[in-house]
Amino acid sequence: MEINGIAALLAVAIVAGTPLLYAAMGEVMAERSGILNLGVEGMMLVGAVSGFMVTIITGNHWIGILAAAGGGAVMAAIHAFITITLKGNQVVSGLALTIFGTGTSGFLGKNYVGMPAVDRFTPIDIPYLCDIPVLGTILFKHDAMVYLSILTAIVLWYILYRTSWGLSIRAVGENPAAADAVGISVSRVRYMATIIGGIMAGLGGAYLSLAYAPTWQESITAGRGWIAVALVIFALWNPLLAVAGSYLFGGVEALTFRIQTAGIHVSPFFLSMLPYLFTILVLVIVTIRRRQEAGVPAALGFPYDREER
Amino acid sequence: MRLRLVRRNNDSWLIKVAVPIASILLAILVGWIFLALSGYEAAETYRRMFYGAFGSAYNISETIVKAIPLALAGLAVSVAFRMKLWNIGAEGQLYMGAFAAGGVVMMLGDWPSILLLPLMMVAGFIAGALWGFIPGVLRALWNVNETITSLLLNYVAIAWVGFWVFGPWKDPNAMGFPLAPRFPEAAYLPVIPGSRVHIGILVAILVAIVLYIVLKYTRWGYEVRVTGESQEAARYAGMDVAKNIILVMLISGGIAGITGMIEVSGITHRLQQDISAGYGYTGIIVAWLARLNPFAILLVAFLFGALLVGGFGVQTYGIPYAIVLMLQGAVLFFLLAGEIMMKNRVIISRED
Numbered sequence: 001m002e003i004n005g006i007a008a009l010l011a012v013a014i015v016a017g018t019p020l021l022y023a024a025m026g027e028v029m030a031e032r033s034g035i036l037n038l039g040v041e042g043m044m045l046v047g048a049v050s051g052f053m054v055t056i057i058t059g060n061h062w063i064g065i066l067a068a069a070g071g072g073a074v075m076a077a078i079h080a081f082i083t084i085t086l087k088g089n090q091v092v093s094g095l096a097l098t099i100f101g102t103g104t105s106g107f108l109g110k111n112y113v114g115m116p117a118v119d120r121f122t123p124i125d126i127p128y129l130c131d132i133p134v135l136g137t138i139l140f141k142h143d144a145m146v147y148l149s150i151l152t153a154i155v156l157w158y159i160l161y162r163t164s165w166g167l168s169i170r171a172v173g174e175n176p177a178a179a180d181a182v183g184i185s186v187s188r189v190r191y192m193a194t195i196i197g198g199i200m201a202g203l204g205g206a207y208l209s210l211a212y213a214p215t216w217q218e219s220i221t222a223g224r225g226w227i228a229v230a231l232v233i234f235a236l237w238n239p240l241l242a243v244a245g246s247y248l249f250g251g252v253e254a255l256t257f258r259i260q261t262a263g264i265h266v267s268p269f270f271l272s273m274l275p276y277l278f279t280i281l282v283l284v285i286v287t288i289r290r291r292q293e294a295g296v297p298a299a300l301g302f303p304y305d306r307e308e309r
Numbered sequence: 310m311r312l313r314l315v316r317r318n319n320d321s322w323l324i325k326v327a328v329p330i331a332s333i334l335l336a337i338l339v340g341w342i343f344l345a346l347s348g349y350e351a352a353e354t355y356r357r358m359f360y361g362a363f364g365s366a367y368n369i370s371e372t373i374v375k376a377i378p379l380a381l382a383g384l385a386v387s388v389a390f391r392m393k394l395w396n397i398g399a400e401g402q403l404y405m406g407a408f409a410a411g412g413v414v415m416m417l418g419d420w421p422s423i424l425l426l427p428l429m430m431v432a433g434f435i436a437g438a439l440w441g442f443i444p445g446v447l448r449a450l451w452n453v454n455e456t457i458t459s460l461l462l463n464y465v466a467i468a469w470v471g472f473w474v475f476g477p478w479k480d481p482n483a484m485g486f487p488l489a490p491r492f493p494e495a496a497y498l499p500v501i502p503g504s505r506v507h508i509g510i511l512v513a514i515l516v517a518i519v520l521y522i523v524l525k526y527t528r529w530g531y532e533v534r535v536t537g538e539s540q541e542a543a544r545y546a547g548m549d550v551a552k553n554i555i556l557v558m559l560i561s562g563g564i565a566g567i568t569g570m571i572e573v574s575g576i577t578h579r580l581q582q583d584i585s586a587g588y589g590y591t592g593i594i595v596a597w598l599a600r601l602n603p604f605a606i607l608l609v610a611f612l613f614g615a616l617l618v619g620g621f622g623v624q625t626y627g628i629p630y631a632i633v634l635m636l637q638g639a640v641l642f643f644l645l646a647g648e649i650m651m652k653n654r655v656i657i658s659r660e661d
Contacts, residue, residue, distance in 0.1 A: 038456065042638075078642065082642060082645050082646055086645070086646055086649040087649060088645040088646065088648070088649055089645060091395050091456065092597060092641065092645055093641075093642070093645055095397065095593060095641070096594075096638050096641035096642050096645065097638070098638075099590060099594070099634055099637050099638040099641065100634070100635060100637075100638025100639060100641075100642065101638070102631070102634050102638075103631045103632065103633065103634025103635030103636070103637065103638055104343075104631070104634075104635050104638075105631070106629055106630070106631025106634065107343065107347070107629050107631040107632055107635055108347075110629040110631070218631070222464075223460075223461065223464050226457060226460050226461060227461070229457055230454075230457045230461070233454070267472050267476060269468045269469070269471045269472035269475065269476075270468070270472065272464075272468050273464070273465045273468045273469070276461040276462070276464045276465050277461075277465060279457075279461055280457075280458050280461050280462070283453055283454065283457060283458065284447055284451065284453050284458075287451055287452060287453045287454070288451045288453075
């Protein structure tokens with residue numbers, strides 16, 4: 001493959017990785033506060049459908065994106081209420097969120113299936129930078145949501161590691177009793193982090209329906225929410241590493257397109273398995289190499305009960 | 310305003326029954342609101358759903374037809390859930406079981422029923438078990454998260470079946486539809502005449518009885534329950550936790566595999582792309598609602614069979630089938646919230 005072909009492939013990898021990146025960054029925030037949310041797939045779907053519907057109704061994809069963020073936030077709030085306030089089982093609540101989100105999005109979007117997006121994200125060439133040979137094609141000819149996702153990763157990283165609020169999130173995820181003792185409201189911090197996770201998942205979903213596809217169909221996410229959950233482990237709960245991870249996974253997806261268009265005779269069914277198999281493989285390697293529980297927020301998955309201290 | 314939970318000590322059976330029932334009613338209410346807000350006639354929708362599921366002898370038999378795979382899938386995942394292993398890969402294990410059963414028919418289709426059906430069932434069990442073995446062994450040896458791996462393998466299994474029915478096993482007489490050839494009648498499960506209710510119902514009941522006995526009265530069942538409560542305690546007591554994780558995932562996957570065999574042999578009579586109406590996922594809710602009790606699973610599966618049949622029924626009335634998934638998710642939310650109410654008293658206080 002010549003150099004321009006590789007550049008085009010990498011550009012597609014970034015686009016394919018962007019919905020994963022949003023969702024994974026959001027899940028990083030939630031898990032850092034100690035809340036495991038397996039409902040990413042459901043939150044993405046609700047984001048995708050609400051973003052798409054509102055864009056069709058208002059004719060403006062930016063209003064659509066706001067709606068997607070709102071939809072994801074509402075979904076995450078359900079999970080937060082059950083797992084934080086009521087201290088319910090996080091795994092089951094997350095599964096319920098995925099099932100509920102799949103149903104709700106299918107129900108709401110029924111009359112929108114297959115419609116083209118009236119307004120959508122289109123690539124913006126960054127002046128001068130896009131003219132750089134090769135690198136320009138890979139990095140500087142994307143839509144606004146791609147640039148925004150990278151910016152968000154940097155901001156989230158900064159919040160987590162350089163602000164007192166980020167310190168609270170990490171403290172609550174590591175040792176909620178100690179955080180509580182120094183006056184941090186464990187519930188409040190966990191609510192915020194979980195809802196940020198929902199907003200991000202909603203944006204990731206809307207990226208599919210407003211830029212990547214761009215249309216609505218039932219279960220448009222096709223398991224990307226679960227890949228995002230795996231990515232969080234791969235990224236060691238760090239938003240910046242999530243960028244690299246997402247593009248790697250996006251690269252696998254881009255490669256399957258590339259193989260198909262190159263006329264190499266592999267069954268499309270086997271190609272469609274690749275992202276899932278690759279995710280499992282990476283998950284295994286990362287888990288084995290990590291050996292100890294390094295990087296996992298110590299209180300992940302456990303409700304906090306002040307009286308049980 | 311602030312919610313506070315105070316642990317209560319009584320755990321009466323009334324609450325155990327009342328909470329699931331209240332959860333279902335509240336989910337119906339949520340569905341009602343969604344339907345009304347979307348401009349549908351909620352009362353009429355539910356009336357039609359109810360009629361579709363219970364309105365005639367035939368409708369009830371169809372509800373049972375759906376309840377069979379739901380019960381088996383629910384039993385499958387309940388085994389793993391007992392050990393707090395989150396096997397959410399029953400859907401894929403079901404597809405692999407169906408694939409293996411179909412493969413047996415492709416190779417040995419001229420064999421008599423009495424040999425063919427047991428062989429299909431064994432093949433289904435083994436294929437499902439192998440598909441459960443993968444997340445099981447990864448979890449047992451290296452602590453790889455089984456929730457994610459088992460879920461991701463669903464997509465792989467569905468694509469795998471797709472490969473065969475769109476490719477090597479595609480029926481040339483199916484006019485281009487992605488279907489494997491129709492089974493010979495020797496590969497059909499016997500049915501109750503005049504209905505589609507097949508002998509799979511006995512398989513489901515049998516599996517429930519066996520699981521109940523094994524989990525309650527054998528040493529291994531005891532080990533599974535202890536490990537589910539605390540892996541530390543199990544290790545301390547000298548139990549082989551890794552071995553039990555793998556065994557439980559094999560059995561869980563195997564039962565899901567049998568579910569797939571039963572669907573192709575009892576209902577579709579051929580391998581095809583859409584074997585399951587999400588039975589593997591709904592089975593999770595069935596198991597949880599039944600609090601993992603095998604006999605309660607049979608009962609709850611009947612209710613959810615009704616939901617599925619009713620949901621199919623109202624599609625002609627313009628209601629998207631997705632309402633079924635919405636209701637399922639809502640039931641699970643209320644159940645989770647209700648369980649907390651069951652264990653605690655909720656006190657609402659004004660001060661922060």
